[in-house]
Amino acid sequence: MSGETELRVTFFPPLYLQRRIWVLDVLRREKVTEIVDIGCGEGQLLAVLCQPASSLPPPDPDTLTSPSDATSTTLEAGDLDLHPTRIAGLDISSHALASAIEDTSPAAANASYTRWEPLEVNIWHGGLEIFNQAFVNAECIVATEVVEHLPETILADFAPMIMGVYHPRLLLVTTPSYGFNARFSPPGLTNTATGFPDPTKRTDRVFRHHDHKFEWTIDEFREWCKGIAQEWGYDVDMTTIGRAQEKDEWGRDAELGGASQVAAFKRLEGDAWATTREEKSTQMKERSRSQKEHRLLETHHYDAHVRAGKRGSAEEITKAILDKFEEWEEAQLRLEEIWFVEEIGAMCGGWFEVLIEAVEGSAKFDLQRRKGQRRGDWLVLLVGGGPGKKKASSEWAPEQPTIDLFEEVLQEGYRSEDDPGFDWGSGLYTSDSGVDLSWDISKDDNAWGRQSAWTCDSSDDVVESWGRWSTLSAAWDIDRPE
Numbered sequence: 001m002s003g004e005t006e007l008r009v010t011f012f013p014p015l016y017l018q019r020r021i022w023v024l025d026v027l028r029r030e031k032v033t034e035i036v037d038i039g040c041g042e043g044q045l046l047a048v049l050c051q052p053a054s055s056l057p058p059p060d061p062d063t064l065t066s067p068s069d070a071t072s073t074t075l076e077a078g079d080l081d082l083h084p085t086r087i088a089g090l091d092i093s094s095h096a097l098a099s100a101i102e103d104t105s106p107a108a109a110n111a112s113y114t115r116w117e118p119l120e121v122n123i124w125h126g127g128l129e130i131f132n133q134a135f136v137n138a139e140c141i142v143a144t145e146v147v148e149h150l151p152e153t154i155l156a157d158f159a160p161m162i163m164g165v166y167h168p169r170l171l172l173v174t175t176p177s178y179g180f181n182a183r184f185s186p187p188g189l190t191n192t193a194t195g196f197p198d199p200t201k202r203t204d205r206v207f208r209h210h211d212h213k214f215e216w217t218i219d220e221f222r223e224w225c226k227g228i229a230q231e232w233g234y235d236v237d238m239t240t241i242g243r244a245q246e247k248d249e250w251g252r253d254a255e256l257g258g259a260s261q262v263a264a265f266k267r268l269e270g271d272a273w274a275t276t277r278e279e280k281s282t283q284m285k286e287r288s289r290s291q292k293e294h295r296l297l298e299t300h301h302y303d304a305h306v307r308a309g310k311r312g313s314a315e316e317i318t319k320a321i322l323d324k325f326e327e328w329e330e331a332q333l334r335l336e337e338i339w340f341v342e343e344i345g346a347m348c349g350g351w352f353e354v355l356i357e358a359v360e361g362s363a364k365f366d367l368q369r370r371k372g373q374r375r376g377d378w379l380v381l382l383v384g385g386g387p388g389k390k391k392a393s394s395e396w397a398p399e400q401p402t403i404d405l406f407e408e409v410l411q412e413g414y415r416s417e418d419d420p421g422f423d424w425g426s427g428l429y430t431s432d433s434g435v436d437l438s439w440d441i442s443k444d445d446n447a448w449g450r451q452s453a454w455t456c457d458s459s460d461d462v463v464e465s466w467g468r469w470s471t472l473s474a475a476w477d478i479d480r481p482e
Contacts, residue, residue: 006191007184008246015242015259019144019174020045022241022262026172027140028080031057034139038128038162039146040089043100050104052115053081055339055352056308063311063349064357078374088122088134090294097123101298109302114342116350119302126294129157131165131285140170145260148175148212155213157284163232163265164281165288167274171265173225176208177240178215180259187250221261232280233273234265304350311349317358320344321365321380331385335359336376 011018023045027035037045061067089104091097102108104121124132128146135141141162147155162171185191195206200213207215216224222238229236240258247253267273321338325331339345339355348354352375359365359380368379 005186005189006194007186007248009183009244010246011242011259012245018241019260019262020048022174023142023144023172024048024082026170026264028082030140030170032082032140032170033084034086035084035088036135036138036141036166036168037087037089038141038143040091040100040123041093041096043089043097043103043123045142045144046087046089046100046121047103047108049082049084049087050109050119050121050302052109052113052119052302053083053117054113055081055345056116056350057083058353059349059351063351064353065314066357066361068357068360079376083117084119085117086120086122088124088138090124090126090128090132090135092125092127094125094297097125097297105300106302114305114345114350115302116304116308116345118304119300121298121300121302122296123298124294125297126292127154129154129161129288130291130294131161131288132294135166135168138166138168140172141166141168142172144172144174145176147173148214148216151213159228159232160281160284161288163228163234164277165285167232167267167277167281169267171234173263173265175221175261176212176215177218177221177257177259177261178205178207179217180240180242180256181206181208181215183244183248183252183256183259187252216261218257218261221263225263225265229265232277233268235268236263236265238263305346307346308350311351311354312347314358314361317344317347317355318362318364320347321359321362325382330382332379332381334376335378335380338380339376 013021026032035049037043040046089097089100091100101123104123109115122134124134126132143158143162147158150158162168181191181195184195190206192206195208196210196212198205198207198214199210202214205215218240225236225238228234238261240261242259243253243257244259248256320341320343324338324341324344325333335352335355338359339348339352344355348358356367356375359367364383366381366383368381369375370378
């Protein structure tokens, strides 16, 4: 099929960001504190998880001297935050892991943000088919754009090792949706010019990337997910994400669904299932013991603020707030403006609820809040008013990072000419699972052609204005940078 007949397909946000957003939303909703990223690559998801939460999780009731409806209200979606205390990444590429080590280092952290919780980061080198005691009973394991790159022998080990041996409470998986590929062509035509024929020769399908060992239809993915969930004792929810911005002129959008398939597995509890997993995974565990162990390349430790969990008195906090009203010559401030004054956050011990309590308990302030509104946007009015000179936002707001998660907009194509290959056992294979494959592979003579990443993210993303979009036309590699 010629390039002229290929259809324009764009995503907003870019598809790799939509996958990442889905992962982060699940982690927040489930209040996950421990994450293992299988196929972490350059560590972009890990780097996001290293960013500190703006405050501590809600405190025990005993911490507050006068709890109220405002301090105990259910958090709105916009107020939910992640509070990881332990994260780990595993990949087969030492080249990619060098970036992961650098990007998850405390030295790379944005010093403008106060860290209220300690964090441990472990970066491991090795294959997913090898047992690692550190991953057993992990709270959540993530595998984004990984399974489609696995040879049959390694894919067969995925569920027994991940769901049987490690049996995390949650397992999050993403993979391309083969059915969506039809969206790049008019009905009856197939993109053989820039797509990639099935390298295994098992099917006559054309894939999005030359290293994909398969791409599942929605029904095939659903069958695989339900099968492993039933075998290993998990519930599973599946859907697709990543709809094209353009309306398909043949009306196929509803039928084809999204470009990426996602599945969230949740472990079934009980002694019976625990025994079943233990018995069924014993052989897998024993077989892996004869293989080369994972190698721990680096451990990072992030320290919490010295006053984290050590609140001051309401009087001390109230005085500090009044001082800021006076300094900024304001009659009203949002709670978030007050919170990001570091000394005030420290007086509160890192608990946003302590700030709310101090404001509510003082006759000098009037707390204005609306149902459905983020707590950070609640207004604090100075009783009696004050002058109206507006301070500069830089006086209270933390400096914004140079690259924001929601500003990483780039052009996504169907393939990358620079995609490095690697050898996992017998077959050469590569991963597009989120990698911007424009690395200089000459930096590591041994890294590529022998091994590479199952990665999900890329630090080499082209940063554009958030008002633009990610384009797919002519080239299909829509599963590039994660």
